[in-house]
Amino acid sequence: MDAEASPSRSIAHRLRGALGACHSAWRHAARLALDIALPTLCVACREPVAGEGVCASCWAKLSFIAPPYxxxxxxxxxxxxxxxxLSMEAIASPPAYARARAAVRYDDVARTLVHxxxxxxRTDLAPAMGRWMARAGHELLRDADALVPVPLHWRRGWSRRYNQSGALARVIERQSGVKLASEALRRVRPTQQQIGLSRAxxxxxxxxxxxxxxxxxxxxxxxxxxxxxxxxxSGAxxxxxxxxxxxxxxxxxxxLVFARVVDTHKAPI
Structure with a gap:
């Protein structure tokens, strides 16, 4: 009985393998066709782009922060x-943290990337943004023991499905070798959106x-x-x-942040 069943099982196994290979090839062809039909668009200007979501023209519009600062x-x-x-802001209202660094000014293109x-x-943007942050914060990373992403409250994290600060921190961890302490800090109560609120x-x-x-x-x-x-x-x-x-x-x-607001009217001259 087993000898008679064995050829059947062998044929069925080969058929499943062939069908699996065909299905895999079909999925690959479908993805390729979709990529051709719907090319990646720049998040800022919506022009087709090959890469990480920002075209060369919009990349050139980003205002990277470099010394002196x-x-x-x-x-x-x-x-x-x-x-x-020190800047007037640092003298007038020194923060609890020691130093802050940002990759870019928070202008129109940076705002589009963040949103x-x-x-x-658009988690595909995190690798490029995180690399720019690692470059901007190299002096901080050189002395650091751990990275701590600013946490979301669990309700907001559940609705968004991921923490953008954590996504950026994981990229910086890979770039710098500084370990991630993702659970070190918790948001213990929900807060309203900071947009539209005064500094106080x-x-x-x-x-x-x-x-x-x-x-x-x-x-x-x-x-x-x-x-x-x-x-x-505001830094609050x-x-x-x-x-x-x-x-x-x-x-x-x-x-260490991706972008910071710079008030040109208050900047030292």
Whole structure:
């Protein structure tokens, strides 16, 4: 009986293998046809682009931040005022964190990239954005022990399905070799969107919203940490995060973001 059944099983196995190969080839052909029919578009201008979502023209419009800038806040200076000179913002309202760095100014193209990553599931943008951040924050990364992404509240994380700060942090981890401590910091209460709030309202909105869980203190105590976020506007969110980490005995906290708002009317001249 077994001898008679064996050829049948062999034929069936070969047929399944052939069908599987045909199905795989069909899926590959379908993906290729879709790529040809619907090429990747630049997130900013919607022109076809081969690469990571930004065409050469829009890439050239990004305003990358380079020295000279405030050594504390990373705000770009119009001219070099000399070593260790702080911006007026850093003197008037020093933050809890030690240093902040950003890859680009928060202009129209940068805003489009951030919104696409944050709200449109364009996680394919994270590798390029994270590499630019790693380049901008090389001096911070050189001394760091761990990366801490700014967390979402679990309700917002559930609705978005991923944390854009965590996506950027994973890229920076691969680029720099600095380990990711993704659970070190928690958002313990939901907060409203910061958009449209004044500086004082932003600070009040996030006050007490972040905490290091007791079981995660080993990730924080005595360590030099870098907070990772997408945008730095007033700095209220990262300042609240830094205070929570410092209360948990972090040795130091720096901040690395993709884009930061630069008020040209307040920039030193």
């Amino acid at each position: 405030c050594p504390r806040l990373g705000i770009p200076f119009v001219y070099d005022p000399g070593p260790d000179l 696409a990553l944050k709200y449109q599931d 309202q932003r600070a009040t909105n996030v006050q007490g919203a972040f905490k290091v869980a007791p079981e995660r203190t080993a990730d924080v105590q005595g360590r030099r940490l870098i907070l990772i976020d997408d945008v730095l506007t 969110t990262v300042d609240a995060c830094a205070r929570a980490l410092l209360r948990a005995k972090a040795l130091s906290v720096d901040v």
